[in-house]
Amino acid sequence: MDVRRITESLIQTGIKRKLEEWGIPEEISVSVEVPRQEEHGDFSTNAALQLAGHMKRKPRDVAMELLGSIRQADEGGWFRDLTVAGPGFINVVLSEGAWQEVLANALTKGERFGAVDRKEGERVLLEFVSANPTGPLHVGHGRGAVVGDALARILAFTGCQVTTEYYVNDVGNQIDCLGKSLYARYLQLCGKKAELPEDGYRGEYLVDLAREFREEVGDRYLPVEEEEAFPVFRKVACDRILNGIRKDLETFHVHIDRWFREESLHESGSVAAIVDELRERGQLYESEGAVYFKSESHGDEKDRVLVRADGRTTYFASDLAYHRAKLRQGFTKLIDIWGADHHGYAPRLSAALKGLGEKDSRLEILLVQFVSLVRDGKTVQMSTRSGEFTTLREVMDEVGIDAARFFYLLRSFRSHLDFDLTLASKKSNENPVYYIQYVHARICSIFREAADRGIVLSDAPPLSVLSLPDETNLMKKVARFPDVVSESGKAREPHRIPFYLLDLAREFHAFYHNHRFLGETPERTQGRLALATAVRNVVSTGLSLLGVSAPERM
RNA sequence: GCGCCCUUAGCUCAACGGAUAGAGCUCCUGACUUCGGAUCAGGAGGCUGGGGGUUCGAAUCCCUCAGGGCGCGCCA
Numbered sequence: 001m002d003v004r005r006i007t008e009s010l011i012q013t014g015i016k017r018k019l020e021e022w023g024i025p026e027e028i029s030v031s032v033e034v035p036r037q038e039e040h041g042d043f044s045t046n047a048a049l050q051l052a053g054h055m056k057r058k059p060r061d062v063a064m065e066l067l068g069s070i071r072q073a074d075e076g077g078w079f080r081d082l083t084v085a086g087p088g089f090i091n092v093v094l095s096e097g098a099w100q101e102v103l104a105n106a107l108t109k110g111e112r113f114g115a116v117d118r119k120e121g122e123r124v125l126l127e128f129v130s131a132n133p134t135g136p137l138h139v140g141h142g143r144g145a146v147v148g149d150a151l152a153r154i155l156a157f158t159g160c161q162v163t164t165e166y167y168v169n170d171v172g173n174q175i176d177c178l179g180k181s182l183y184a185r186y187l188q189l190c191g192k193k194a195e196l197p198e199d200g201y202r203g204e205y206l207v208d209l210a211r212e213f214r215e216e217v218g219d220r221y222l223p224v225e226e227e228e229a230f231p232v233f234r235k236v237a238c239d240r241i242l243n244g245i246r247k248d249l250e251t252f253h254v255h256i257d258r259w260f261r262e263e264s265l266h267e268s269g270s271v272a273a274i275v276d277e278l279r280e281r282g283q284l285y286e287s288e289g290a291v292y293f294k295s296e297s298h299g300d301e302k303d304r305v306l307v308r309a310d311g312r313t314t315y316f317a318s319d320l321a322y323h324r325a326k327l328r329q330g331f332t333k334l335i336d337i338w339g340a341d342h343h344g345y346a347p348r349l350s351a352a353l354k355g356l357g358e359k360d361s362r363l364e365i366l367l368v369q370f371v372s373l374v375r376d377g378k379t380v381q382m383s384t385r386s387g388e389f390t391t392l393r394e395v396m397d398e399v400g401i402d403a404a405r406f407f408y409l410l411r412s413f414r415s416h417l418d419f420d421l422t423l424a425s426k427k428s429n430e431n432p433v434y435y436i437q438y439v440h441a442r443i444c445s446i447f448r449e450a451a452d453r454g455i456v457l458s459d460a461p462p463l464s465v466l467s468l469p470d471e472t473n474l475m476k477k478v479a480r481f482p483d484v485v486s487e488s489g490k491a492r493e494p495h496r497i498p499f500y501l502l503d504l505a506r507e508f509h510a511f512y513h514n515h516r517f518l519g520e521t522p523e524r525t526q527g528r529l530a531l532a533t534a535v536r537n538v539v540s541t542g543l544s545l546l547g548v549s550a551p552e553r554m
Numbered sequence: 555g556c557g558c559c560c561u562u563a564g565c566u567c568a569a570c571g572g573a574u575a576g577a578g579c580u581c582c583u584g585a586c587u588u589c590g591g592a593u594c595a596g597g598a599g600g601c602u603g604g605g606g607g608u609u610c611g612a613a614u615c616c617c618u619c620a621g622g623g624c625g626c627g628c629c630a
Contacts, residue, residue, distance in 0.1 A: 031570075031571090031572090033570065033572075034570090035572085035573075036569075036572090036573080036574090036575085036576080037573070037574075039573095040573065044572085044573090046571095046572065046611095049572080049610065049611080052610080053609095053610070059610070085573080086572085086573050087572085087573075087610060087611070088610085089572075089573070132630060134630095169630060172629075172630060173629055173630075174629065174630055175630090177629095199629095262630095288628090289628090290628055291628095292628095301556080301557070301626080302626090304628095305627085305628045306628095307628085308628040309628060310628080312628085314627095314628065314629085314630090315629070315630050316630095318630095319630090339624095340558085340559070340623085340624060340625085341624060341625065342624095342625085342630090343557090343558055343559075343624070343625065344557075344558075344624085344625045344626060345625090345630095346558090347557095347558095367558085367559075369559070369560080369623080369624090370623075370624080374566090377565090410566095410567080410578095411566085411567065411568095412567085412568085414559075414560085415559085415560065415567080416559090416560070416622095416623070417566095418565095418566065418567095420566075420579095423566090423579075427592075428592060429591085429592050429593080430578085430579065430580095430592095431592080432577095432578065432579095434592050435578090435592070435593090437592085438590085438592055438593080441590080441592090442589085442590065442592095442593090445589070445590055446589050446590095447589095448589090449589050449590095450589080453589095487570075491570080495567095495568085496568095499567095499568060499569095499577085502577075502578080503577085506577085509593055509594070510593090510594065510595090512589080512593075512594085513585090513586090513593065513594040513595085514594080516588075516589065517589060518588095518589055519588075519589080553590090554590090554592070
């Protein structure tokens with residue numbers, strides 16, 4: 001039950017009737033909003049402002065007529081007050097009964113309040129992290145991981161069928177280079193002089209890995225020819241690093257349903273097939289021995305190589321086969337979450353889907369901007385190649401899972417993030433994550449105290465006693481939750497939820513300070529405990545959508 | 555050079571084309587004998603980077619300039 005939806009439909013009904021009367025087709029977009037200012041009511045519509053221009057009438061006059069029609073449409077007394085304000089807005093105040101009805105619904109639904117149960121929701125494949133298995137996850141990957149995971153939770157909660165997937169780039173030059181780097185490290189440990197490849201991976205983790213491997217196999221690969229030894233090292237490096245990544249994500253409570261290996265596309269012949277298909281569709285041509293895809297004609301800035309002069313396919317070819325495979329599995333929406341450094345790649349992929357005759361609107365690419373770490377007010381420098389980077393594991397250890405996830409999600413992923421390690425690791429009032437968790441702990445504490453006093457919340461608490469402005473305001477905040485979650489999912493903006501929760505927490509803490517939950521009249525105590533229950537449920541559900549725990553004690 | 559993203563309070567950031575641009579942190583001043591002070595109340599802090607345009611209405615859309623980030627491989 002979404003207050004906004006109910007309100008919106010009543011307003012729309014009223015407007016529609018009036019439009020029919022006036023003989024105006026409903027092509028004008030009319031919005032129902034939650035005003036920023038409380039004095040402007042619970043909801044507000046700009047309908048009259050939008051219509052007045054077309055009708056060549058004064059907005060306020062149009063508003064007056066619409067208002068009458070909306071009032072008529074509201075047969076059940078959902079609205080308490082309708083007024084025309086400012087340049088011609090129609091402001092709406094809901095009746096107390098309406099809010100109480102929502103609260104009752106929130107109590108019935110419990111932790112499913114705000115959830116959408118849809119049998120045939122959109123089938124979404126959400127692909128994220130997909131970091132090359134050439135090193136441990138760092139703080140940048142962490143952001144993509146949490147954003148993707150939270151989005152998956154939000155979409156699932158709002159009625160989508162979501163599958164999460166990690167695309168493993170386990171073939172190609174970079175993996176070859178990784179294998180060579182590990183091989184060099186191994187030889188070095190065996191006391192042999194060996195140089196890392198020019199663009200090799202210099203991180204300390206490969207030395208550790210080489211040591212671990214040598215402890216298992218000893219010097220067995222010392223006399224083996226490089227060509228023979230190399231594939232072994234490549235596989236060992238790739239597998240073990242990927243294993244580390246799996247563990248990191250697990251620790252971080254990031255859930256991946258499927259791990260999709262690039263190599264499987266080669267094994268199954270999908271890559272070759274996609275090249276053939278594009279050739280049949282007349283999308284390819286040869287130049288200087290290489291095969292190009294005509295991506296420029298589909299909106300990319302230039303044509304791209306699919307097959308190199310030496311006959312090997314490019315990463316782009318694999319990626320095409322990969323996305324085609326995803327679409328063939330019946331997903332109606334593919335969401336890819338990429339690091340912002342890959343943004344130039346997006347037009348190429350959409351171009352390719354068009355070239356394959358697919359609707360490119362089924363592909364949505366979200367670009368997550370970079371993360372800088374800040375400690376004690378100073379930026380921590382990072383560089384993957386030199387191996388000087390802060391790993392996700394280190395951040396989790398330093399600030400904790402809850403705080404790390406929360407800090408990642410508190411900002412729009414479309415903007416750069418300064419991750420303040422000093423602040424995030426503080427277990428004090430400066431740290432906003434505890435402000436929210438404290439609401440939950442506090443309410444649990446109230447119920448512990450209630451139990452001690454022998455007070456039990458009844459199944460049908462008298463909600464009509466909740467008539468104080470502070471009580472109504474808290475109810476209103478609770479009632480917004482379904483709308484916030486729904487919008488957060490539609491806009492692909494998880495950060496709206498932490499902001500909402502901070503807002504709710506503020507409202508609750510203020511209420512707590514000014515009123516008592518226990519010790520009033522029995523009816524009032526029942527009503528307030530009901531309200532507290534609803535707040536606790538919303539906080540708990542909201543935090544779970546972020547993958548953050550809701551502790552009973554802190 | 556070309557392309558994409560960003561620029562909002564001292565700092566970090568919000569704001570579905572709407573009305574007087576909001577939070578947190580920092581700084582200052584206050585509050586509880588009660589259910590948890592990881593709390594609450596108040597104050598200070600802004601020409602939304604500059605300039606044009608569209609609109610009844612612009613932080614938001616368009617153009618332009620300036621500053622910052624990131625791309626522009628037969629790497630992935």
